[in-house]
Amino acid sequence: MRMHHLLAVSAICLLTSLPVRAQDATVTYKSLGLEVALDAARAALAECQKQGFQVAVAVVDRFGTPQVLLRDRFAGPHTPPTATGKAWTAATFRTNTTELDALTKPGMPQAGLRQLPNVVVLGGGMRIEAGGSTVGAIGVSGAPGGESDDACAKAGIAAIQDKLDF
Numbered sequence: 001m002r003m004h005h006l007l008a009v010s011a012i013c014l015l016t017s018l019p020v021r022a023q024d025a026t027v028t029y030k031s032l033g034l035e036v037a038l039d040a041a042r043a044a045l046a047e048c049q050k051q052g053f054q055v056a057v058a059v060v061d062r063f064g065t066p067q068v069l070l071r072d073r074f075a076g077p078h079t080p081p082t083a084t085g086k087a088w089t090a091a092t093f094r095t096n097t098t099e100l101d102a103l104t105k106p107g108m109p110q111a112g113l114r115q116l117p118n119v120v121v122l123g124g125g126m127r128i129e130a131g132g133s134t135v136g137a138i139g140v141s142g143a144p145g146g147e148s149d150d151a152c153a154k155a156g157i158a159a160i161q162d163k164l165d166f
Contacts, residue, residue: 029062029133030062030130030131030133030135031061031062031063031135031136032059032061032062032067032128032135032136034067034068036160036163036164037059037061037067037068037136038059038067038068039159039160039163040059040068040128040138040156040157040159040160041057041058041059041068041069041070041138041156042070042156042159043155043156043158043159043160044057044138044140044152044153044155044156044159045057045070045072045152045156046155047151047152047155047156048072048140048142048143048148048152049072051143051148051151051152053142053143053144053148053152054072054073054074054075054076054079054142055071055072055075055079055083055140055141055142055143055149055152056069056070056071056072056075056079056080056082056083056140056141056142057069057070057071057083057138057139057140057152057153057156058070058080058083058084058086058087058138058139059087059128059136059137059138059139059156060084060087060088060091060136060137060138060139061091061135061136062091062133062134062135062136063091063092064087064088064091064092064137066084066087066088067136069083069084072142075141075142076142078141079141079142080141082120082122082139082141082142083124083139083140083141083142084139085118085119085120085125085139086120086122086124086125086139086140086141086149087125087136087137087138087139088118088120088125088137088139089118089119089120089121089125089137089139090125090126090127090137090138090139091127091134091136091137093113093119094127094134095127096125096126096127096150097120097121097122097123097124097125097126097139097146098123098124098125098146098150100113100121101121101122101123101146104121120139122141122146122149123145123146123147123149123150124139124140124141124143124146124149124150124152124153125137125138125139125140125153126138126139126150126153126154126157128157128160128164129164130164130165131164135164138153138156138157139153140152140153140156
């Protein structure tokens with residue numbers, strides 16, 4: 001019995017003293033490159049301009065950090081922070097803001113999300129995905145309603161989709 005105990009203790013000591021494998025010590029992820037983010041923002045802005053809307057467009061990385069902000073010269077002064085907030089919200093909650101709008105209505109279990117700092121729960125914030133993962137998000141503000149903001153955001157994503165498919 002004593003020999004079994006000694007072997008068990010020796011095995012535990014050996015296993016706990018093994019070095020951490022490199023793959024366990026680091027994390028690998030994909031995020032939008034600056035040029036791709038700029039392409040998405042330009043395409044979204046162009047789509048809104050084509051429809052006669054004066055908007056701001058923001059693109060954030062997968063963590064919600066802004067990469068690009070474009071504002072049509074006649075877009076309202078509230079549109080840049082709103083577009084950035086929509087993109088941040090979509091990226092950090094990993095959900096398009098139109099979906100969050102429905103999930104966070106008063107009386108819904110997630111209604112409190114609307115009270116969190118920086119959260120903008122209005123249509124126009126969309127995740128950008130590649131290979132099944134969120135790599136960033138785009139937010140559009142200034143079109144007449146969330147559906148129009150969504151349409152411009154979708155055009156921005158569509159313009160870069162071929163660069164994201166891997």
